Amino acid sequence: MSSLKPYDAVLLLSFGGPEAPDEVMPFLENVTRGRGIPRERLLEVSEHYMHFGGRSPINDENRALLANLREQLTAAGVDLDQTPVYWGNRNWAPFTTDVLREAHENGARRVLAVVTSAYPSYSGCRQYREDLAEALITLSREGRSMRVDKIRHYFDQDGFLSPIAESITEALGTVPTGSHIAFVTHSIPDAMDDASGPQGNAYTKTHREACEAVLSLLAVDTVPEWDLVYCSRSGPPSQPWLEPDIGDHLAGLKNAGVPGVVCVPIGFVSDHMEVVFDLDTEAEEIAQGLDLPFVRAATSGRATAFAAMLASLVVERAAAERGENPERGSQAGSGPWHDVCPAGCCANLRNPDKPAACGVDWVLPIDTSSAAAPAEVTR
Known part of the structure; x- marks a missing residue:
């Protein structure tokens, strides 16, 4: 069997979307909270979802990808009983914090995230990292210590x-x-x-x-x-x-x-x-x-090759964390992307000091007002 140690869980992390008409506006309000988007604009966007019965296709796409990723990790020799694969979303159920809490209750302490965004940007990378940081801080305040890393960007795979x-x-x-x-x-x-x-x-x-x-x-x-x-x-x-x-x-x-x-x-x-x-x-x-x-033209998310690629990057990152030197391929002229985000990468222009996990400058804060777990640097 192929080991994913030091990781004891994998998290498929995505954006999320509504699955019924009465979920559309709460979802949009959640996505845009704090950004000052007029309600008229939200109502306009909500009509896009109502055009499809109030149901976004993204969750069904993620369910299919989750099944394919599990299948490809199994084909790579990973024991999913030892290293289970979870699915969580930033903006709708299943929410990231809830899923990480479940993983912690099942024994996970180090988690490797697979983000459904192939490119670097604030909204495509750092915002995911900020949400992970918020989840980890919440769990720390509950006395749950966890570390989360993420695989590298795969636009070049x-x-x-x-x-x-x-x-x-x-x-x-x-x-x-x-x-x-x-x-x-x-x-x-x-x-x-x-x-x-x-x-x-x-x-x-x-x-x-x-x-x-x-x-x-x-x-x-x-x-x-x-x-x-x-x-x-x-x-x-x-x-x-x-x-x-x-x-x-x-x-x-x-x-x-x-x-x-x-x-x-x-x-x-x-x-x-x-x-x-x-x-x-x-x-x-x-x-x-x-x-x-x-x-x-079609997107690649349901292709077997896509899930196999994600599985290979999961195995690659685990090997690197064990101190091995896995081959890091790339089809792009600039070569493979970094595993760990440098300080200031994809800056948050509104709130540059907001914590973001999975970066060299991320330290889980200690909440001295509660029985939080000790601070832990997560690279």
């Missing part, structure tokens, strides 16, 4: 990239010759991109590296022209966000005489609401109105 390339190759056969590829990811404020990664602009840089890696895997004679574009902007018009928006881009392609487009949700590991509404619904309707042939 073949198991993420190859399924996308295969889907694009298939999609290109359904659109006119000369069609373009529109790689799409979630827009973020320009300032957030500027602060992403240890040197800045890692969000856009790693996305472009992923796009180029996917293009190198296409089974085509001629690689189509392509662009990286954005969806799901939610900030005020006065705040610069990454552009162009997918809708504006489609209009530009039509005006340029491009005969068709393959839309590739490169920024999403599975079919989240941003994919099924912003792309499959809104972007496709825009393309239809422009009489522009449009096909959306």
Whole structure:
């Protein structure tokens, strides 16, 4: 059997989403708490969910990924009775704190997190780390001492990239010759991109590296022209966000005489609401109105290769923590991402002092007002 020691549990950590109409507004209020988002905007976004019966696809996607990850870890020789795999969310049930508490009650003291976000940024990495820190602080106040690490980013891994390339190759056969590829990811404020990664602009840089890696895997004679574009902007018009928006881009392609487009949700590991509404619904309707042939390529989250890749990164990190020297592969020009986030990586621009786990500067605070566990540095 393959050991995951020193870890005694794995946590699949995701964003979360509502599963019934009466959960939609509480979920959105939870996601946006403290950000001053007008209720009118929340009501507008809630209609996206109501378009699908008030149910986000993300939890079903995570249930499928959880089953696949367990299967691939078992195939890698991991004894899941000894190292169980849990699933928790940042913004909806099952909540991270509750799941870590359950894991602690079952004997877990060191946990390795697998985050369903492939790229570095505040919202895609540090915010997950902040929520982990909040959970660990809460549990410490209950007298529960735990340490949580996370696997490295996997935007550069073949198991993420190859399924996308295969889907694009298939999609290109359904659109006119000369069609373009529109790689799409979630827009973020320009300032957030500027602060992403240890040197800045890692969000856009790693996305472009992923796009180029996917293009190198296409089974085509001629690689189509392509662009990286954005969806799901939610900030005020006065705040610069990454552009162009997918809708504006489609209009530009039509005006340029491009005969068709393959839309590739490169920024999403599975079919989240941003994919099924912003792309499959809104972007496709825009393309239809422009009489522009449009096909959306698949995400990689349900592919066996994707779960196998995550399992391999879990095994890799465990080996590294045991002092071994595992091979760290990468399909990106900049090489494999770091295991441990440097100080200040993907900074929180609103609250730079907010604790974030899984980084070199993370120390679990001692709550002197309660019987908290001793402070523990978690790398």
